[in-house]
Amino acid sequence: MSAYNSLTYNASLCVGCTECMKACALAKTGDATNLDQSRIKIVPAQEPEKFEAAICRQCGDAKCVMNCPSGALTKNGANGVIDWNADTCVNCLLCTVGCVYGGITYEASVGHVAKCDTCGGDPACVKVCKSGALGYVTTASIYNDYGDKEDMFVPGLAACQGCNSELMIRHVMRKLGRNVVVAAPPGCIPGMGTVGYNGKAGAKIPIFHPLLTNTASMLSGIKRTFERQGRDVTALALAGDGGTSDVGFQSLSGAAERGERILFICFDNEGYMNTGMQASGATSFGSWTSTTPVGDKLHGKSTDAKNLPMVMMMHNAAYVATASSVFMEDFYQKLDKAVEASKHGFAYLHLYAPCPSGWRFPAGLTIDICRLMVESNFVTLWDYTPGGGLEFTHPVDTPKPLDSYLKAIGKYRHLANEQVDRIKKLLEDRLSMLKRFQKA
Amino acid sequence: MQSCTHLIVGASHAGLTALSAIRMNEPDAAIVMATREDHLPYSPTVLPYVVSGRSDPAKVTLRSESFFDENKVSYLRKATLLALDTGANTAHFPDGRSIRYEKLLLATGASPNIPPIPGLKDVPFHVLRTMDDALGLKKAMVKGKRALVLGAGLIGTHAAENMAEAGMKVTIVEARGQVLPGYFDHQASGIIETAFKAHGIELVFGRAVKEIKSGQALLENGDAIPFDLLLVATGVRPDLSYLQGSGVKSDGGILVDELQRTNISNVWAAGDCARARLFQSEATGIAGILPIAVEQGRIVGQAMTDDAGVRNFPGSVSLNTYTFFGQQAISVGAGEAPESETSLCVDEDRNTYLKIVIKDGRLMGAAAVNQALDPGILWQLVLRRTDLSEVREAFLADPKTISRMLMSRIWR
Ligand SMILES: Cc1cc2nc3c(=O)[nH]c(=O)nc-3n(C[C@H](O)[C@H](O)[C@H](O)COP(=O)(O)OP(=O)(O)OC[C@H]3O[C@@H](n4cnc5c(N)ncnc54)[C@H](O)[C@@H]3O)c2cc1C
Ligand code: SF4
Numbered sequence: 001m002s003a004y005n006s007l008t009y010n011a012s013l014c015v016g017c018t019e020c021m022k023a024c025a026l027a028k029t030g031d032a033t034n035l036d037q038s039r040i041k042i043v044p045a046q047e048p049e050k051f052e053a054a055i056c057r058q059c060g061d062a063k064c065v066m067n068c069p070s071g072a073l074t075k076n077g078a079n080g081v082i083d084w085n086a087d088t089c090v091n092c093l094l095c096t097v098g099c100v101y102g103g104i105t106y107e108a109s110v111g112h113v114a115k116c117d118t119c120g121g122d123p124a125c126v127k128v129c130k131s132g133a134l135g136y137v138t139t140a141s142i143y144n145d146y147g148d149k150e151d152m153f154v155p156g157l158a159a160c161q162g163c164n165s166e167l168m169i170r171h172v173m174r175k176l177g178r179n180v181v182v183a184a185p186p187g188c189i190p191g192m193g194t195v196g197y198n199g200k201a202g203a204k205i206p207i208f209h210p211l212l213t214n215t216a217s218m219l220s221g222i223k224r225t226f227e228r229q230g231r232d233v234t235a236l237a238l239a240g241d242g243g244t245s246d247v248g249f250q251s252l253s254g255a256a257e258r259g260e261r262i263l264f265i266c267f268d269n270e271g272y273m274n275t276g277m278q279a280s281g282a283t284s285f286g287s288w289t290s291t292t293p294v295g296d297k298l299h300g301k302s303t304d305a306k307n308l309p310m311v312m313m314m315h316n317a318a319y320v321a322t323a324s325s326v327f328m329e330d331f332y333q334k335l336d337k338a339v340e341a342s343k344h345g346f347a348y349l350h351l352y353a354p355c356p357s358g359w360r361f362p363a364g365l366t367i368d369i370c371r372l373m374v375e376s377n378f379v380t381l382w383d384y385t386p387g388g389g390l391e392f393t394h395p396v397d398t399p400k401p402l403d404s405y406l407k408a409i410g411k412y413r414h415l416a417n418e419q420v421d422r423i424k425k426l427l428e429d430r431l432s433m434l435k436r437f438q439k440a
Numbered sequence: 441m442q443s444c445t446h447l448i449v450g451a452s453h454a455g456l457t458a459l460s461a462i463r464m465n466e467p468d469a470a471i472v473m474a475t476r477e478d479h480l481p482y483s484p485t486v487l488p489y490v491v492s493g494r495s496d497p498a499k500v501t502l503r504s505e506s507f508f509d510e511n512k513v514s515y516l517r518k519a520t521l522l523a524l525d526t527g528a529n530t531a532h533f534p535d536g537r538s539i540r541y542e543k544l545l546l547a548t549g550a551s552p553n554i555p556p557i558p559g560l561k562d563v564p565f566h567v568l569r570t571m572d573d574a575l576g577l578k579k580a581m582v583k584g585k586r587a588l589v590l591g592a593g594l595i596g597t598h599a600a601e602n603m604a605e606a607g608m609k610v611t612i613v614e615a616r617g618q619v620l621p622g623y624f625d626h627q628a629s630g631i632i633e634t635a636f637k638a639h640g641i642e643l644v645f646g647r648a649v650k651e652i653k654s655g656q657a658l659l660e661n662g663d664a665i666p667f668d669l670l671l672v673a674t675g676v677r678p679d680l681s682y683l684q685g686s687g688v689k690s691d692g693g694i695l696v697d698e699l700q701r702t703n704i705s706n707v708w709a710a711g712d713c714a715r716a717r718l719f720q721s722e723a724t725g726i727a728g729i730l731p732i733a734v735e736q737g738r739i740v741g742q743a744m745t746d747d748a749g750v751r752n753f754p755g756s757v758s759l760n761t762y763t764f765f766g767q768q769a770i771s772v773g774a775g776e777a778p779e780s781e782t783s784l785c786v787d788e789d790r791n792t793y794l795k796i797v798i799k800d801g802r803l804m805g806a807a808a809v810n811q812a813l814d815p816g817i818l819w820q821l822v823l824r825r826t827d828l829s830e831v832r833e834a835f836l837a838d839p840k841t842i843s844r845m846l847m848s849r850i851w852r
Contacts, residue, residue, distance in 0.1 A: 011848065011849075011852075041844060043841050043842075043844045043845045043848070044841075044845065045845060045848075045849065046830070046831065046845070046849070052844065052845045052847075052848030052849055052852070053848055054814070054844040054847060054848060061460070061464070063734065063816075066453065066456075066457050066460075066734045066737075066738075067453075067730060067731055067734055069453075069483030069484075069485035069486040069500075069502075069730060070483070070486045070489065070495060070500050071499070071500055071501060071502050087499075088495065088496075088499050088500070090486060090489040090494055090495060091763055092485060092486075092761060092763060093761035093763065093768060093770065093815070094485065094730055094731065094761055096761065096814060096815055096816055097731045097759050097761055097772075097815045097816050097819065098731055098734065098816055099814070099816040100816045100817060100819070100820045100847065100851065101816070101817070101847060101852075102814040102816070102817050102843075102844045102847060105812065105814055106768065106812055107812055108768075108810065108812060
């Protein structure tokens, strides 16, 4: 089974220009003026200047298909589109009864039912939409590309429900494959059993458990040994933010300085979560943790988080990037670049990894939190090379309110207005600082 | 004896939709689908188009042979369910074949209802429910000969059009006063009747046939209508002879609860053979339409696999799309309701008709001729009892656009 690309519509961005309808009518009939022929229908909303849309959703379990008595409608297994066959359609209109979205409709001027076919994967409507309301999401191709690849970790790792780190280490290793040696310093990642448990292996690849302090130096040594043997093996660290920013920092800094050919990935869940949610240097200002409690005197963490990716940018690294699991295409591109860079220098990837247990949000919301985090500009996605400078890979020009992010997470529940203001100021400062590194 | 987890009897919309839902939840369960036909699955609804020649019988199959292979479903042809032993969970078929099931779905549809008209059983006549019926009728249509159709429901009107297009001289007799009673009012069916008359079809309303005798039908008023070909299309009724002695309760149709389960806990029924709740009345009934067979089929498939997402059947809503001589008619829900307000918009020049029935700000029904609407959206508005009071005027003026807007904001 494959996943499919899909057309998306964001009503809040639509300006009702109907350019999409003209483009569709033109593409389907050669006549841009006959808007009845458009497969996408933009209609005015109840509120002035707002719009809504009716369009085929290419449903997975499509009722139009089930309702068709002539077999004229079929779900295309290869691209997910509901195909309509003019030759066998008998124009009974029963599909229009089945569809609750107005996605397949009859217009007298056409003389038969008509529906969106995504223009063979290159929708004409999306290309002309200037407001950004229409999109064509191709993330599904990632599932198709990687879904069948071997998972390098055993099933049943004992991570918390909704753990973003577990999800992402599996993604990383599916992509990197077997030609890798992994260092997993103390933290959630070995804690969940990746380095083995009860005398059993937790991974199908060589993985070892260094001390918190010596991850980068052990990995450097291993990499050099492989090089001496003439073997091209990726040396990879899967570390937490504590093992990266605090206890592990000295060896990390040294390895970066020396340009060791390793790839260091930090899974930033803002604290020492598997030992009881203590604060780390990466814990954000105001966060509740077990060592920065909330009471009469203390109101969560009183210092700002150090921004590790920025620190690493100043460290002679060959490649530095930040990433999030909601933008997987972006993440995979960065992973590719990082692996490539680690062949000749030090590569650092910083992955924002919200933690439902330690941050206190429902386990089902991890991905939503990841998205909000980026879309409220709480974190920014970018990458950096010494020659090329910094590039924002998912700039957010009209961010969601910061409050919507902070309110969604229990560890910020106590925040006073002044604390929120300080976070806002900090984020603004960070963003303008990052912009100074932007490539011209 | 063959045994399986799910036995589905009937290979049409209700059975096939249930099959998909079952496979979605249980990729490996043993499934048998039995049909009395010797064909791959097809829809009775497509038969008028087979009769007219529009559809190639070989191309109207709803599933291919390979579909059953790929989905590991054993598809049994010529397997007419004869009897059920619900105590032993066993279904009996011809040639001594029996199948033991864990769960059973009865989706055997309906059969033509043959009225007790004296003389009818002594003459050859046609019905239209199976592929063989359609092929037989197609062959029997001879240009210039006279055809008589009993009943002006969906099947009768479709077949009458087919026969007129094939050059026959067609008469329809309908005891009630119009075509498609129950779906359209007099005014809307008037538009349809005009088209029929324009194509040389004679319509005889309000009179029942008293007797069939030597090539003619005698009406109550003494009129005689001669015919060369007789088609009986006076409604349908499920043939449930296989239920005898099974303990499964029926009353014209198999009685089911809100998840389509019969009184026997591992037996379900869906589609034209099931008597289920109605949405706009306290009564139960057989919907007899394809979209409801699909709806019930999906619920059954989920219920048979203990799908946590299964939702109660909300009840049948009357739904109909009807195309005739290149024109279209649509009806959704009730054509009238006590204490409701009706908006009617008829344009004789453009030959269009639009009626909307609203009660307490909620849509009760809509009917349209030659006017594009999205019946699927209107059906949802009825089921959701969406409050239209804020958009009432706009809705009455342009139901297509406003219902799309409501869809996009409410259940997008
Ligand atoms: C000519 C015609 C036109 C129609 N037009 C429309 C229309 O325009 N719109 C609409 O909504 N509906 C229409 N209908 C009705 C629609 O076709 C039915 O509502 C729908 O097919 C019901 O599906 P079902 O699966 O319940 O039963 P059916 O489609 O009747 O299928 C029943 C299945 O059970 C099998 N079967 C029956 N008895 C047994 C047995 N004892 N043992 C084993 N197998 C058995 C049959 O072979 C068949 O496979 C039309 C029907 C006809 C005949
Ligand atoms: S109008 Fe055509 S595509 Fe739609 S249900 Fe009827 S036959 Fe199928």
